[in-house]
Amino acid sequence: xxxxxxxxxxxxxxxxxxxxxxxxxxxxxxxxxxxxxxxxxxxxxxxxxxxxxxxxxxxxxxxxxxxxxxxxxxxxxxxxxxxxxxxxxxxxxxxxxxxxxxxxxxxxxxxxxxxxxxxxxxxxxxxxxxxxxxxxxxxxxxxxxxxxxxxxxxxxxxxxxxxxxxxxxxxxxxxxxxxxxxxxxxxxxxxxxxxxxxxxxxxxxxxxxxxxxxxxxxxxxxxxxxxxxxxxxxxxxxxxxxxxxxxxxxxxxxxxxxxxxxxxxxxxxxxx
Numbered sequence: 001x002x003x004x005x006x007x008x009x010x011x012x013x014x015x016x017x018x019x020x021x022x023x024x025x026x027x028x029x030x031x032x033x034x035x036x037x038x039x040x041x042x043x044x045x046x047x048x049x050x051x052x053x054x055x056x057x058x059x060x061x062x063x064x065x066x067x068x069x070x071x072x073x074x075x076x077x078x079x080x081x082x083x084x085x086x087x088x089x090x091x092x093x094x095x096x097x098x099x100x101x102x103x104x105x106x107x108x109x110x111x112x113x114x115x116x117x118x119x120x121x122x123x124x125x126x127x128x129x130x131x132x133x134x135x136x137x138x139x140x141x142x143x144x145x146x147x148x149x150x151x152x153x154x155x156x157x158x159x160x161x162x163x164x165x166x167x168x169x170x171x172x173x174x175x176x177x178x179x180x181x182x183x184x185x186x187x188x189x190x191x192x193x194x195x196x197x198x199x200x201x202x203x204x205x206x207x208x209x210x211x212x213x214x215x216x217x218x219x220x221x222x223x224x225x226x227x228x229x230x231x232x233x234x235x236x237x238x239x240x241x242x243x244x245x246x247x248x249x250x251x252x253x254x255x256x257x258x259x260x261x262x263x264x265x266x267x268x269x270x271x272x
Contacts, residue, residue, distance in 0.1 A: 018050050018260035020057045025260075029053055050261050058252045059083050062090070091244045096236050104232055105225050112228045114220040115180035116192050121156055121173040123211040125202075126165035135208075142202035142209040149211070153198055156213050165208070173213075 015027035033049035060079070063086040070085030072078060105112060123145065127138040145163065149156060157172030164173055175183075178191065187205040194214050202209040253263050 016046065016050060016260045018054065019258070020054055021061060021257050023057060023061070025050060025053050025057070047261070051263060054258060054261060054263065055249055055253075056083075058249070058256055059086055062086060062252060066090075087245060087248070091241070091248050093237070093241050093244050096233060096240065100236065101229060101232050102225060104236060105228065109222065112223045112225075114223060116220045117177055117179050117218040118191060118194070118214055119177045119216040120175050120191060120194075121160065121213045121215065122166065122168065122175055122203075123156075123160045123164040123173050124166040124168075124208055125163065125211075126208040129206050135204075138209050139202060139204070142211055145211050146198065146200065146202065149198055149213075150200075153213055156198075159211075 015030055018025040018030075030046060030049050030053060033053055034045045037045050037048035037052065039045040039048060056079070060082065063082050066086070066089070068082060068085045068089060070081050070088075072081040076084070123142075125138045125142050125145075127134045129135075145159060149159065160169050160173030163169075166173070168175055178188075180188065180192070182188070183191070184205055184207075187203060187207075187210065190203045191212065191214075194212065194217070196214045196217050199212040199214070203212055204210075
């Protein structure tokens, strides 16, 4: 739906009368903003759009009150630059100490290791993701093929050539060496956990079921704290910044005269 049709339709529907410190929101602005807030119901979409506009208006009013001036960056609108300048001026973020960084590292060791490298072959039995009955039958077929291979994996290339729906069947099902990010996520999660040898159950993906034989596995190595320290600091710093911004906006809401909308949460919108 384009902007013109949204504006045209807004005149035939009821819109909340929202004002922020005496400044009313234009219903057409709410209608346009709704396209950025998809929701299950119109009420939810109207609430989220109005809430976003209320927050934007509060920030702009505060920036005007303080006389914020900022040099616009190349990829910013005037409004974005103004709000950035306001937040940089008003939102104070505490520094993250080394103990917090190290504690996060120790609590998330699995995140800070190099991905394993796996040389594998597969036989793909393709089936549509929404074909429930077909997926059940295909899984049974995959289990049967695994049974044939358990005592004789030397037959893998021949069975891949005969049954696989993947172009790799021309190479006996060989996928080469795979690491993180080289295949679809749901297949990768299962593949990189496998030990060497034939997987005793088929691996399921959006494409169907995979019979997998791991020829070689090289486990990843734990990355030292010093190597990942800066990335941890950046991640935690972003979390702290976002929390501080939310608290700042909540303060502005608490101090403002807002009519027509109760700023509660998107999960339970309430419009007056």
